[in-house]
Amino acid sequence: MLPKYKRVLLKLSGESLMGENSYGLDPKVLSSYAKEIKQITSLGVQVALVVGGGNIYRGMNEAETGIERAHGDYMGMLATMINGMAMQSALEKEGVYTRLQSAIQMEAIAEPYIRRRAMRHLEKGRVVIFGAGTGNPYFTTDTAGSLRAIEIKADVILKGTRVDGIYTADPEKDPNAVKYNTITYKECIANNLKIMDMTAFTLCMENNLPIIVFDMNKPGNLLNVISGGDVGTLVTA
Ligand SMILES: Nc1ncnc2c1ncn2[C@@H]1O[C@H](COP(=O)(O)OP(=O)(O)OP(=O)(O)O)[C@@H](O)[C@H]1O
């Protein structure tokens, strides 16, 4: 099978990593995601990974936590490092070579983020995990994923999540929501569709980076996306 994409940035939801638990990490999910990723690296697809942090900490709720927003955001970025390290371990168990790069210096556990070095790792077939988001508060890992995807010249950003695409409204809240097979960036922004934040959509739109939102929990789905299958929702101009 000839993959449709040569280099992809896969954004994994932090919340999905907790599986049935209400917090933290589920080893079954980590192992299953690692196996799915191995399926596509075996085809020669270059994979960069950004993992969210919502299973551990989000910095947004200053009113609830009493923790200043920017301070909380740095805590959220540290949460993404924990998830990145967990994915690194799960991938290595599957025999996949990896490198973890952090946007915040943590030399004992990760390389610093160096764009050209990341691209070299990808060329050598290593999965590069980008941790600590953008390194800046007031952003999200969706924006970090979009930014890194553009920087490393990925063909597409794949948002692997727990819903099977983009809907007219949040399908977890609105049973009448209808799924789009394709949608434009402008429609996502105009309709304020909350599957990704607006900064991420805008960045992708300005740089013409296609987005595919798909269900990462369905076995074989990632491979299907890479094969050009009719999976999830495609966002383009
Ligand atoms: N219009 C929409 N279409 C589809 N999903 C939507 C929409 N609006 C909101 N959502 C929600 O977005 C969620 C997916 O986002 P994502 O994968 O980023 O999860 P998350 O919980 O924010 O994870 P993370 O820990 O990475 O921040 C879905 O679970 C869904 O409930």
Ligand SMILES: O=c1ccn([C@@H]2O[C@H](COP(=O)(O)O)[C@@H](O)[C@H]2O)c(=O)[nH]1
């Ligand atoms: O560039 C970034 C990325 C993330 N954060 C903070 O981390 C948490 C977790 O990320 P999610 O994208 O929500 O999974 C996020 O809520 C922010 O608090 C950040 O500040 N900058």
